[in-house]
Amino acid sequence: MNWQEEDLKYIWHPCSQMKDYETLPPIVVDHAKGINIYDIDGNCYKDVVSSWWCNLLGHCNPRINEAMKKQLDTLEHVIFANFTHKPAITLCQRLMDVLPKGKGLGKFNFADNGSASIEMAMKMSFQYHQQTGNPQKKRFMALTDAYHGETIGALSVGACDLYSQIYKPILMDVVRVEGPDCFRCPYGKCRDNCNCECFEHAEKTFEKYGDETCAMLVEPLLQGSAGMKIYPPLYLTKLRALCDKYNVHLIADEIATGYGRTGKMFAFDHAGVSPDIMCLSKGLTGGYMPMSICVATNDIYDAFYDDYGKGKAFMHSHTYAGNPLACSAANAVLDILRDEQIIPHAVENAKYFNKIINEKFLDLPYVGEVRHIGLVNAIEIVKDKKTKEAFPSNLRLGYQIYKKALKKGVLLRPLGDIIYFNPPLIIQPDDMDFVTNVAKECMLEVMKDYVV
Numbered sequence: 019m020n021w022q023e024e025d026l027k028y029i030w031h032p033c034s035q036m037k038d039y040e041t042l043p044p045i046v047v048d049h050a051k052g053i054n055i056y057d058i059d060g061n062c063y064k065d066v067v068s069s070w071w072c073n074l075l076g077h078c079n080p081r082i083n084e085a086m087k088k089q090l091d092t093l094e095h096v097i098f099a100n101f102t103h104k105p106a107i108t109l110c111q112r113l114m115d116v117l118p119k120g121k122g123l124g125k126f127n128f129a130d131n132g133s134a135s136i137e138m139a140m141k142m143s144f145q146y147h148q149q150t151g152n153p154q155k156k157r158f159m160a161l162t163d164a165y166h167g168e169t170i171g172a173l174s175v176g177a178c179d180l181y182s183q184i185y186k187p188i189l190m191d192v193v194r195v196e197g198p199d200c201f202r203c204p205y206g207k208c209r210d211n212c213n214c215e216c217f218e219h220a221e222k223t224f225e226k227y228g229d230e231t232c233a234m235l236v237e238p239l240l241q242g243s244a245g246m247k248i249y250p251p252l253y254l255t256k257l258r259a260l261c262d263k264y265n266v267h268l269i270a271d272e273i274a275t276g277y278g279r280t281g282k283m284f285a286f287d288h289a290g291v292s293p294d295i296m297c298l299s300k301g302l303t304g305g306y307m308p309m310s311i312c313v314a315t316n317d318i319y320d321a322f323y324d325d326y327g328k329g330k331a332f333m334h335s336h337t338y339a340g341n342p343l344a345c346s347a348a349n350a351v352l353d354i355l356r357d358e359q360i361i362p363h364a365v366e367n368a369k370y371f372n373k374i375i376n377e378k379f380l381d382l383p384y385v386g387e388v389r390h391i392g393l394v395n396a397i398e399i400v401k402d403k404k405t406k407e408a409f410p411s412n413l414r415l416g417y418q419i420y421k422k423a424l425k426k427g428v429l430l431r432p433l434g435d436i437i438y439f440n441p442p443l444i445i446q447p448d449d450m451d452f453v454t455n456v457a458k459e460c461m462l463e464v465m466k467d468y469v470v
């Protein structure tokens with residue numbers, strides 16, 4: 019059977035112009051182990067994007083496999099209203115040990131994907147203010163270049179035109195805060211002398227719209243889909259204070275940044291402050307199972323807690339909420355992080371990774387910046403190193419590099435002209451050498467046609 023042909027007969031792949039598949043047909047994966055993905059012809063691809071940023075501890079991790087197999091023969095799924103189970107309870111207990119302190123995060127609402135947890139957070143915040151005497155608070159705020167998922171609500175708070183442009187007529191009217199842009203800082207600052215001057219935009223926006231706003235959403239420190247844009251923790255500290263001043267919930271979208279991706283368990287840990295609501299997914303199950311959690315403070319929870327007839331309950335549900343198989347994977351992930359000291363080791367390895375990436379790429383005439391946080395490293399290709407002008411997007415430079423790298427066994431999947439690495443936390447130096455060498459070879463090959 020020609021599996022590629024059969025695939026294209028039926029399958030509409032995510033985030034793809036399907037016509038592209040005429041020249042780059044889908045790779046039929048057979049199995050995977052660690053950071054290696056193997057296709058049915060035996061080719062190996064190094065998964066340095068963690069399969070859309072969710073694979074945390076390598077594919078087919080023996081401990082997660084074992085935990086899930088055990089759970090499978092015990093309980094696969096059960097209604098989560100009025101019923102519960104040990105894997106979910108254990109998971110919440112365990113998360114309490116690692117969540118940011120200060121605001122009383124402590125109530126866990128389960129869903130099955132990141133976008134759903136964002137929807138849940140938005141509805142929860144809106145309803146909270148309706149039930150606590152602030153019915154005028156009906157709007158949401160979010161940063162420029164934000165990405166929070168692709169359901170209608172999540173798309174509304176997002177600001178990546180690539181995903182949302184066409185749908186604008188049916189999206190919510192969100193208050194947009196001009197966020198940090200450290201690579202092209204309009205204040206002429208660099209990462210060493212920044213005092214978050216750009217925060218004045220947030221201050222002005224809150225002054226104008228704070229009273230009608232129920233929540234502000236942020237991807238803390240790392241705006242992934244925007245091209246791995248990185249900004250300093252001080253911005254979060256200031257935002258925390260501003261949200262408090264205007265009685266606006268601070269919603270942390272830690273879907274991509276959580277679970278050690280930034281070098282700490284959560285990106286908010288770098289700032290030492292706590293959000294009011296935190297959304298978790300991706301690394302939560304190690305990339306094994308679709309699950310997300312919307313964690314709220316006890317204060318929020320209390321505003322919904324009353325006699326049934328008062329109609330204050332949060333009537334939000336997903337059929338697969340609290341799925342035991344997903345919870346068993348999530349518990350295994352927390353065990354492994356603790357027992358094997360995964361995050362401290364990743365932080366150590368990240369130094370080497372960033373060093374070799376700087377050495378290999380920084381001096382290239384079209385590399386505008388190499389930026390990094392944790393094991394995430396991004397290389398931004400620009401037409402002009404001084405003005406930081408980008409190449410026309412129709413050249414699809416990133417896509418060309420992506421295609422070449424696949425042939426050499428590395429899965430890069432750039433964001434526009436930003437080549438990035440966001441590997442499983444368990445990546446080792448020999449693989450770091452290999453993937454950066456391949457990325458550089460491919461970049462040189464593609465770029466030779468565009469530099470004079």
Ligand SMILES: *Cc1c(COP(=O)(O)O)cnc(C)c1O
Nearest residue numbers: 131132133165166167271273274
């Ligand atoms: C992936 C992602 C989402 C959406 O999660 P899905 O499971 O794809 O719906 C939301 N926010 C951020 C920051 C993400 O990276």
